[in-house]
Amino acid sequence: MSAKPKVEVAREHLAKAREEADGGDLRDAVQWAFASPEAAIDALAESQGIAIDEQHWKRTEAARELHKRGVLPKDLSGLHRELNELRKGVFYEGDELEAGDLSIEDTLTDVETAVEIAEAQS
Amino acid sequence: MTTTLVRAWRQPTPTREGLIGLGLPDPELWASRLQLDRERAAGHQTAELASITAAVQSRSHELGAAALILTGSTARGVRTAVSDLDYHVIGARPSLDDLPADIDLYCDYPAELDAKLAAGDDFAHWSARYGCVLFDDGTFEAAVAAACDVWPDPERKLRQARRALDFAERLAVSGDYPALLEQVRATLSLTARWWLLAHDVFPLARDELNRQLVELRQAELARALAASIHERPTPTALAASLSTVRVLTS
Numbered sequence: 001m002s003a004k005p006k007v008e009v010a011r012e013h014l015a016k017a018r019e020e021a022d023g024g025d026l027r028d029a030v031q032w033a034f035a036s037p038e039a040a041i042d043a044l045a046e047s048q049g050i051a052i053d054e055q056h057w058k059r060t061e062a063a064r065e066l067h068k069r070g071v072l073p074k075d076l077s078g079l080h081r082e083l084n085e086l087r088k089g090v091f092y093e094g095d096e097l098e099a100g101d102l103s104i105e106d107t108l109t110d111v112e113t114a115v116e117i118a119e120a121q122s
Numbered sequence: 123m124t125t126t127l128v129r130a131w132r133q134p135t136p137t138r139e140g141l142i143g144l145g146l147p148d149p150e151l152w153a154s155r156l157q158l159d160r161e162r163a164a165g166h167q168t169a170e171l172a173s174i175t176a177a178v179q180s181r182s183h184e185l186g187a188a189a190l191i192l193t194g195s196t197a198r199g200v201r202t203a204v205s206d207l208d209y210h211v212i213g214a215r216p217s218l219d220d221l222p223a224d225i226d227l228y229c230d231y232p233a234e235l236d237a238k239l240a241a242g243d244d245f246a247h248w249s250a251r252y253g254c255v256l257f258d259d260g261t262f263e264a265a266v267a268a269a270c271d272v273w274p275d276p277e278r279k280l281r282q283a284r285r286a287l288d289f290a291e292r293l294a295v296s297g298d299y300p301a302l303l304e305q306v307r308a309t310l311s312l313t314a315r316w317w318l319l320a321h322d323v324f325p326l327a328r329d330e331l332n333r334q335l336v337e338l339r340q341a342e343l344a345r346a347l348a349a350s351i352h353e354r355p356t357p358t359a360l361a362a363s364l365s366t367v368r369v370l371t372s
Binding site: 003004008009012013016028031035038039042054055056057061078088090091092 | 225
């Protein structure tokens with residue numbers, strides 16, 4: 001596996017999320033929809049000097065901080081946390097995704113924004 | 123002179139008979155468990171972790187939870203650098219948004235807990251056997267006593283392992299090393315738990331699975347799992363681990 005830039009990883013994960021959502025597989029869509037902002041936040045956090053240490057909760061905090069600093073137009077910490085819970089549920093809980101009020105379309109729109117900003121800053 | 127024998131809780135052996143042999147329900151035995159579990163929880167946590175647990179406990183109480191159990195590697199005293207903090211709350215989900223840790227919180231209302239135990243959900247059975255019960259209004263005790271002869275369903279774990287494997291194989295060609303490493307670790311853990319349950323061994327905490335696997339002569343899976351926890355294997359090595367899982371679970 002080559003060391004691919006985080007922004008590239010984020011873009012490719014987002015494309016897979018869209019593909020799965022369009023195909024009706026919400027479980028896989030959620031997996032990729034979580035992986036994409038993880039990589040985008042990593043890229044943005046690095047450029048802002050925010051430590052992540054490969055910990056999800058630090059990415060959640062970073063999403064909030066990036067919004068505070070005006071890097072992200074929206075605070076994605078809640079979405080990041082929710083996607084993290086959902087993707088773990090896919091593996092450890094029942095066979096059905098319990099997405100509650102989450103709209104996959106709205107989710108992907110928010111993730112797209114984060115990825116675009118990460119790309120613009122890279 | 124009369125002598126009163128008070129039965130003391132001990133953690134069950136990781137066998138089918140482990141929980142049955144303890145003789146639940148028994149109020150004195152359960153009281154000794156609560157005492158022992160509080161001591162274990164205190165001994166296995168740093169001050170920072172303990173303060174997070176105190177917050178989870180307080181918030182669960184405020185929402186009227188019936189019980190709260192500290193589970194996973196922290197409960198067993200075998201945390202690693204990649205351990206989350208795991209809890210099982212019997213009641214509503216408290217908000218943990220501001221707590222500085224990767225927290226896995228499983229929430230079940232009492233009827234859901236009963237159903238999961240009866241259906242052989244291995245996570246619920248893990249809480250029953252090895253969790254540190256931080257408080258319990260009697261709901262958890264009754265549920266455990268009613269299900270202590272149920273063995274977790276290995277097939278459920280196999281389905282989870284296969285699902286995790288499918289996604290790991292897709293991540294393996296994505297160039298996202300941190301996500302791949304985490305997913306391979308999860309896949310290996312699920313596979314190990316399936317294998318152990320299918321061979322009548324109850325899986326302990328993640329970093330204890332290696333020893334349990336070796337005892338069942340599953341050294342290759344044990345090595346791969348240990349490497350995913352304690353090392354940063356090359357992508358090639360991670361892909362080889364996934365091949366091992368693919369063969370085992372086919």
